[in-house]
Amino acid sequence: MSFQISQGESFSDGVRRILLEESDNILTRLADTSDPDVSIHESRKSIKRMRATLRLISDEIPGSTFNRENKALRNCGRRLSEIRDLKAMFDTLTQIQAEQKDKQVIKTLGLVREDVATRLAQSRESLYGPEGLLALVQTEVQAVRERLETLKLKRKNAFDKGIERTFRLGKKAMSKAFRESETHQMHQWRKRVKDLWYQTTLLTDAWPAIMSVYTQELRQLSESLGTDHDLAVLQERLDQFEVSSPAQGTAREKLKTWIESRRTDLHQQALDVAARIYLGNPSLFAKDIRKRWKLRPVQLAEVAAA
Numbered sequence: 001m002s003f004q005i006s007q008g009e010s011f012s013d014g015v016r017r018i019l020l021e022e023s024d025n026i027l028t029r030l031a032d033t034s035d036p037d038v039s040i041h042e043s044r045k046s047i048k049r050m051r052a053t054l055r056l057i058s059d060e061i062p063g064s065t066f067n068r069e070n071k072a073l074r075n076c077g078r079r080l081s082e083i084r085d086l087k088a089m090f091d092t093l094t095q096i097q098a099e100q101k102d103k104q105v106i107k108t109l110g111l112v113r114e115d116v117a118t119r120l121a122q123s124r125e126s127l128y129g130p131e132g133l134l135a136l137v138q139t140e141v142q143a144v145r146e147r148l149e150t151l152k153l154k155r156k157n158a159f160d161k162g163i164e165r166t167f168r169l170g171k172k173a174m175s176k177a178f179r180e181s182e183t184h185q186m187h188q189w190r191k192r193v194k195d196l197w198y199q200t201t202l203l204t205d206a207w208p209a210i211m212s213v214y215t216q217e218l219r220q221l222s223e224s225l226g227t228d229h230d231l232a233v234l235q236e237r238l239d240q241f242e243v244s245s246p247a248q249g250t251a252r253e254k255l256k257t258w259i260e261s262r263r264t265d266l267h268q269q270a271l272d273v274a275a276r277i278y279l280g281n282p283s284l285f286a287k288d289i290r291k292r293w294k295l296r297p298v299q300l301a302e303v304a305a306a
Contacts, residue, residue: 003049004204007297011157016148018202019053022046023145026076030138036124037087040080043137047077050144052198056162060153072144076137083127086120089237092230096255108251112241157293159203164286166195171278178271183232186267190225196277197222206293214277221273228266231259 003022005014026046029039051073058066093113100106127133170192177189197218204211238256243249 003198004202007205011159011293012153014202015053015057015153016151019050019148019151020145022050022053023141023148026141027138027145030134030141033128036128037083040083040127041087044077044080044084047073047080048194049198051077052166052195053202055166055195056159056199056202057153059161060155060158061151065147065151069144069147072140076140079133079137080127083120083123085233086116086123088230089234090116090120092234096234096258102251102254104247104251105254108241108243108248108255111248112237115241116237159199159293160286160290163196163199163203163289164282166192166199167278167285168282170196171282174274174278178267181267183229183236186225186232187229190222190229193218193222193225200289203289203293205296206289211289217273217277221270221277224266224270224273228263228270231263231266235259235263 003018005011005018009017023046026043029043029046032039051070054061054066054070054073090113093109093116097106097109097113100109170189173185173189173192177185197215200211200218201215204215235256238252238259241252243252
């Protein structure tokens, strides 16, 4: 089933099913070594969806439970992060290289790309090799899954506190990101955007006509911020790149200027979309979704049977 509570499910049943399915997806992906890059990418997406779901229900489960599972999943994500970050940089370099016309710029990008390819191969070896990092992730995810099988919520259909907090934190992170214009703050904002994207996707059945549009906007915003982050990381890598000739130095500066211009455009795109997403009040946003959720057929049936 999809990452969404279906029409015939209660909130608590849907949340438990989704957490277990995402756990299974991680275990299945990591067991498939035919395309390691895809497996790692999809596994990290599942980890992020699980953590966003846990944040949504964090007020409805014991604090110790949330902290334990969130920490375990965070550690799993970190063990998989290096290979994913290097693959993203490699893909970004490949795309930019194809768009350039300056021969020296293309040559310089090729040198950086070769270095990243070497580091990517080493990262794959570390993950799948005798050090056993992959096995550690698989063992931890399996343990998380087993604990989540008995997950119970204090309130059956409670998500209002969680989604209000996510909205509020995202709005705050947006203001800080544009006020300080630092790569770290933009990345922190992107994390909160992804939380809200995943949480509203999970709750789409509350208000399908509106929520489907809203989640698409969040996805667009997340992708813009993701591209910005990839370019920021590449910019840092170029700063570290040791040029061997004046021509390479000139090419590097041209690239940095191009990246800076592209990031400025992405920031404006993000601001335009975010202005629509974060227009409302966090509390009213949560109340509206909660009100719509109560009107779902399965919820009305539960009230009638009570």
